[in-house]
Amino acid sequence: MPMGDNVTLDRGTGTGTTPAAKPTTQLIDVAAAGGMPPAGGADRGSGTTGPARKRRRKAPFILGGAGVLVLAAIGFGAWYSADHVAPGVTYAGADLGGQSGEQAAQIIQRQFDRHSVPFSFDGTQQQVSAADLGLQIDAQQTAHDVIAGQPAWQFWRWNSSSTVSPQVSADAAAEGTFFSEAWPAAYTVTEPSLEYQAAKASFTVVPGQAGQGVDAAAVQTAFLDSFVHGDSTAQRVSQSEVQPTITDEQAHAALPTAQQLVRKMTFQAGGKPLITADAATVGSWVKISDRDGQFSAVYDTKAISDFVKQNAPAKLDPTPKTQTVLASDANVVLVPGSTGKTLGDVTSFAEDVATKAAAGDSSFDLPVTEVPFETKTLDRKIDINLASRSASLIENGQVVTTFPMSPGLQTNSGAMQAAKTSTKVGNYKVWYKTTVQNMGCTPQYDYCTKDVKWSTFFNGDQALHGTYWHNQFGISDMSHGCVNLRETDAKTVYDFAPIGTPVSVHY
CATH class of the missing domain: 3.10.20.800 (Ubiquitin-like (UB roll))
Known part of the structure; x- marks a missing residue:
């Protein structure tokens, strides 16, 4: 029997002797059939009609998976765009493409710190940096603005330069100081000052006057524009009308501090x-x-x-x-x-x-x-010889000079040492000196001698002193116990012997 023919069973008579044939499968070219499956039951190969089998529905599952992928891609893109610079974007002369916000901020800060521009006025050129102008950049905010201005999802803005304005703060006082030092010729403004007048030993206020000065706003704008574009082309300094930075009132208020x-x-x-x-x-x-x-x-x-x-x-x-x-x-x-x-x-x-x-x-x-x-040490002493009625000044073992003197009454006769008025033998030290004083002149003494000069005391109230009331030196015992000397000799002793000088009294 040819392959592929259908066999019909005679089910009506039941007399057929032909063995029942097994169903055969007919191969159908779906593509040749126009892309449609054959009509009929489940067994389309045999052409017989049988119960239909269920078809598996895959399309919804495929579409759902694709949607998840799309949503994930959109979420990732949104996250990436929010914190990353678009590919190929440059700013301030640096490639920020693909950098995170934090990385971009670091690069922007580095570029800002390094950036300088040559400015000139009247032939004087000065390289100017952000620090010179007292400028500080908010690198984090500037990086955020770069990202926001050219988000990564806007692919048509990739590989381009960002020109967002940098977020900066300025120190006007520092900027003004820099300008006045860099280009003093640009300033005709006169600040008030305190002037010292030596003749009066005081300060006075010299009033200030408005005049021309560096146009600070123009310089700052030019500097920031060159920074954004990564350009260091030389710039010219322009002038504008400026007022003194300090008022006359401030100068007057400073006067007391200076005068102090x-x-x-x-x-x-x-x-x-x-x-x-x-x-x-x-x-x-x-x-x-x-x-x-x-x-x-x-x-x-x-x-x-x-x-x-x-x-x-x-x-x-x-x-x-x-x-x-x-x-x-x-x-x-x-x-x-x-x-x-x-x-x-x-x-x-x-x-x-x-x-x-x-x-x-x-x-x-x-x-x-x-x-x-x-x-250095110096050995000095006074030697008083009662017997010869003399006094010698000795220095380092050598006699410097010898004077005639008059000791106390009865020192060399009568009761001698037993006499109340005698000059007492012994070794003493000078303990007190005075240029002039009265001798006696108190109730305990029966005499009073005024204005005695150059007294050098060595033993209680016994002293070598000047004598103006007699001239018996070296001849007689005359005193109440003191050693009487001519006034000039007494002065020599006074000058020779400081307090502590040894005094030897002997016969």
């Missing part, structure tokens, strides 16, 4: 005044500035240093003076010593003076370098 600094100053060494600067001189040390729109008055440390260097050295003796002390008592100074003194470093000293003087001080210890003095 005008006062006499004393500089001392070793606790003693050495040099003095009068108020008129100190006033010339006061430096007035009007930086950042405010007056300030401070001492000029260089002026202080120069004054000290010019005047102090001549008042300082660099050579030490030897001190002489008594050999028998080192506490007895015969000739005072002194250190050699030279002026030390006055740089830090001047700064210290400026600080302390501003707080009200007016006396300062100079930085002095001292050279120690040497000390």
Whole structure:
């Protein structure tokens, strides 16, 4: 039987002897049939009619999955666009494409800090940076504006330059100071000032005047525009009418502060005044500035240093003076010593003076370098010989001079040492000296001698002193116990023997 023929069973008679044939499958070319399946039942190959099988519906599932992908793509794009710069976008001369907002902000800040533009006025060119103009950029906000202005989803704006205005803040005072220092010739405006008048030792206000100055707004605009475009082409500085940055009223208000600094100053060494600067001189040390729109008055440390260097050295003796002390008592100074003194470093000293003087001080210890003095001993003593009625001054074992003298009554006759009026034998030390005094003249004494000069006491009330009432020196015992000397000789003893000088009295 040919393949593909249909076999019909004779079900009506039941007498057919032909074996029942198995159904065959007919292959149908769906494409050839116009893309449609054959009509009929489930067994389309046999042509027989049977129960229909259910078709599987895949399209809704495919469409749903695609929708999820689309929504995810849209969500990702929205997230990416909100925090990333579109591909190929440049700003301030830097490629920000694909950078996150934080990364873009860092790049913008770096570009801003590095950016500078040459500006010139009247032939004077100056490289100008953001710091010079007192400008600070909000890099985070600027990066946000770049992203918002050219979002990543707007593919037609990829690979282009952003020209959003940078978010900046400015310090006008710092900018003005920079301009006036960079191009002073551009300014004809006169600021009010405090002028010192040495003759009166006082400050007065010189009023300010409006005039021409650098057009700060134009310079700032040009600088920011060049930054946005990454361009450093040279620019010209223009001028505009400007007012003084400080008012005359502010200048008058600053007068008392400046005047307070005008006062006499004393500089001392070793606790003693050495040099003095009068108020008129100190006033010339006061430096007035009007930086950042405010007056300030401070001492000029260089002026202080120069004054000290010019005047102090001549008042300082660099050579030490030897001190002489008594050999028998080192506490007895015969000739005072002194250190050699030279002026030390006055740089830090001047700064210290400026600080302390501003707080009200007016006396300062100079930085002095001292050279120690040497000390030598000198052996001095007084030798009184009662028998020869003489007094000798001895230094380092050598007799310097000998004077005739008159000891106390009966020192060399009669009761001698037992006599109340005798000059007593013994070893003593000078304990008191006076240039003139009355002797006796009190109830306990039976005599009174006025105006006795050059007394050098060694044993209680017994002293070597000048005598004007007799001339028995070296001849007679005349006193109430003292050693009488001619007044000139008494003066020599007074000068020779400091307190503590040994005195030997013997026969």
